[in-house]
Amino acid sequence: MQSFRTELENPVVPQEIIDLEKNIRAYREGQIVEDKFKSLRLARGIYGQRQPGVQMVRIKIPFGKLTFKQLLKIADVSDEYASSNLHFTTRQDIQIHYVSLDRTPELWAKLSEDDITIREACSNTVRNVTASCIAGIDPKEPFDVAPYAQGFFKYFLGNPVSMELGRKFKFGFSSSEEDTALSFIHDIGFIPKVKYENGEEIRGFKVVLGGSLGAQPYIGQSVSEFMHEDLIIPFSESVVRVFGIYGERANRNKARLKFLLNKVGFDEFVKMAAEEQIANKVKSYKIDRNTVQEPIPPTPEVVNVEIPADRQLAYEQWRATNIFEQKQAGYYGVFIKAKTGDMSTDTARKLVASVSHLIADDMRVTMNQGLLLKYARQDNLPELFLALDTLGLTEPGHDSVADVTTCPGTDTCNLGISNSMELSRVLESVIYEEYIDFIHNKEIKIKISGCMNSCGQHGIAHIGFHGSSMKVNGKIMPTVQVLLGGGAVGNGEGRAADKVIKVPSKRAPQVLRTVLDDYSNKEADYKSFLDYYDSLGKDYFYQLLKPLADQSTVVDDEYIDWGQDSEFIRAIGVGECAGVIIDLVAALLVDSQEKLHYADLSLKAEAYADGIYHTYTSFINSAKALLLDKQVHSSTQIGIIKDFDTHFVETGEFDLGQKSFADVVLQMSKNEPTAEFAHAYFAQAKQFLEQTKSQREAVVVK
Incomplete structure (x- = not known):
């Protein structure tokens, strides 16, 4: 090493x-x-x-x-x-x-070396901040949300309040009311809004709280129709703080924010967050609108190229489905579909070499697993097409029925049950070979996950599949759960898909054909696919697809998953994406000492809010260590505080000078982050850790 x-x-x-x-x-x-x-x-x-x-x-x-x-x-x-x-x-x-x-x-x-990080990309942290890939060039946006997403990234990266949560936490910014960043599936989602007072433009956001997918999708609820731009970070910090204190930490299946909202009630949670703001690092936070600026457009020479006759149709389809006119007059955004979200490094290098003179130096990874190129000029589109076509990057149908979202499934994920990557390739082939007109349909979204956890977003798909299995004739068969009727409605509203029926995985293409054929025959009678689904109802689709679930017609090939050559084995490992639970006394005491070290560094740097939160975490870890010695397992931080009072303070086993542990620890949430309070709180935690170590040593000696 x-x-x-x-x-x-x-x-x-x-x-x-x-x-x-x-x-x-x-x-x-x-x-x-x-x-x-x-x-x-x-x-x-x-x-x-x-x-x-x-x-x-x-x-x-x-x-x-x-x-x-x-x-x-x-x-x-x-x-x-x-x-x-x-x-x-x-x-x-x-x-x-x-x-x-x-x-x-x-x-x-x-x-x-090039300002790229892997910090807090996994585990129980604030994850990557997402935003509409077209932010900054979206003709429908009231203003560019990219600087706000960047501001959130910088504020929460390495922030003590967001590094050791009970579960992951996600922010998302949509560029307009079309909600292309799916605000409603984020713990906190934002949609830009503008209002005018005395002729002055005031920026703000509609704020959606508590969304997430997983095995139990939860559609976020509006907490504010207009929150001033300077208040979104203080509000978000207070929400993260309350989630950290009161959120579940033992049962990872109940540890997302949505479960805490259900437990305490939406309105009560919002009240708790408002009360927590006194302890915030900031009460108002002005995000620098110039942090992310639109790049300088390229000025390439126009090269007169002719599209070969055998690629003329491909060029027309590409222009119709993968290109859009930016809000900046004369420029176009160009989408690249990356099949299953994959691109070889060789292709990535050739891409930069062949098109960097034709587009701005500002690409975006899209939420449907591709790339967006910006600031292409209309006269250069033929040259750009040919450059991309040479690399196999002109497949049409971006964000259409043919653009299937998928997670890695059993290719690499411990939790994968079935091969979602290969199934997505098969379903895309069905569209291109049999339903080519659907490359123009950008309403219907097909999404696939290798298990029920919805990393491929099947829980909000118009047509969704997730990997599963069942025993048929004494053998394990790979199956897919079929879901229908989910999707984004707009302006922060969304729908969770209904679980309709489970069929053998090898019959998923026929499920797709059956639904698309039926929709094609009835489309003229309905305003949209969701109107079609709602009007006919879930049972209609169960009956429509029921013949495909018939186990009496199973053949040998259906015991083999997509992309495999042997019979299916349901092998699921231990998932890690949500982090792990650590209940080891010695490790907790080491953590407590380490948090005090970080607190000390923060206080010396006059970062008092950070120092206070590190100190708080030291208190919690120290108390948890002693509780574990008594075999008391608390599933939340507030539970640890209450249990320590019950098992140590009220019994007289631990002397806090006529104060409860709650009185001492929860000072954090009741005080401004001043220098005076930060130093006093730190001194109390340091003393508490020493008492904890002495108590622990006494137990070990006995």
Whole structure:
């Protein structure tokens, strides 16, 4: 393993990368237990694959913005450390696979040279901040939301309130009321709004709270129809803080924000968040609108090229489905469909080399797993088409029925039940070969996940599939759960899809044909696909598809999953994407000491809010350690506080000077983050940790 120089010797390498190397070494030497180490690496974007001994590394690309240089750097890193492939995700990240754990610090250091991070890309953290890929060039946008997404990325990255939550937390910004970033599936989603007072434009956002997918989709609810732009970060911080204190931490299946909202009630949660704002780092936060500026358009010479006769139809389809006119007059946005979200590093390099003179140096990873190129001139579109066509990047039908969203499934994911990647390729082929007119239909979305967890967003699909299995004739068969009727409605409203029927995986193409044939025959009678579904009702579609679920007609090939050549085996590993639960006393006490160290550094830097939150976490970890010695398992931080009072303070076993533990710890939520309070709170936590260690030593001696 490479040894890194200190920050003073090499300022490019941040301390956290050096710390990762030290932690890997300590783990290899048995000084850090497995569960603790999982937590450390996941928070740094390093995720265990289905294949033993290798890692997936998730690279955080805020709102999908990439320069040519950054794309080339990621390609270089994938060649050197991974499998020479780039996988674009639905959260605008880029994932690379088959990485050796020992080389991840070196990999991260190389990415950081071009301002690319993997920090907090996985685990129980604030994840990548997404935004409509067309933000800044969207003809329908009231203003560009990209600077706001960038502001959120910078504010929450490395922020103590967002680094160790009970579960992941997601922000998303749509560019207009069309809600192309799907605000309603985010923990907090934003839609830009403008109002006028005395002739002055006032910017704000409709704010949607509590959305998420998973096995139980929850459509977010509006918490504000117009929140001033300077208040969205303070509001969001207070929501994250309340989620951290009161959210579930033991049962990961109940640990998303939506479950806390259901538990305490939506209105009560909003009230709790408002009360928590006193402890916020900021009460108002002005995001710099110039943080993200539209790039300088290119000025290429016009090259007169002729589209070959055999590619003329392809060019026309590409122009009709993958190109749109930007709000900047004379310029066009160009979408690239990346099949299953994958692009080889060789293709990525050739892409930059062949089109960089024709587009602006500002690409965007799209939420449907492709790329957006910006500022192409109309006269250069033929040349651009031919350059992309040579690379196989002109497949038509961006964001149409033919643009199927998919997760990696059993290719690399521990939780995958079925091969969603190959199924998506098969279904796209069905569209291109049998239903070519549907490449123009941008309403119907087909989405596939390899399991019920909805990483492929099947839970909000118009036509969705998720991997499953069933026993038929004594053997395990790969199946898909068919879902219908989901989708975005607009302006922060959405619909969860209905589970309709389960069929053998090999019959999924016939499910698609049956639905599209029926819709094609009836389309003239309905305003939209969702109107068609609602009017006919769920049972109609159950009866329509019921013959495809008939087990008496199963043939041998249907026991074999897509892309496989042997009978299906349902092999599911332990998922890591939501982090792990660590209940080890010694590790907790080490964590408490470490949090006090971070708190001390923050106080010395006069970052009092950060110092207070680190101090709070030290209190919680110390208390949890002693509770575990009594076999008391609390599933929330507020539960730890209450249980410590019950089992230690009220029994007289732990003396807090006539105060309850709640009185001491929850001062954090009742005080402004002043220097005076921060230092006093820190001193109390330091004393509490020493008492905890003494108590622990006494227990061990006994």
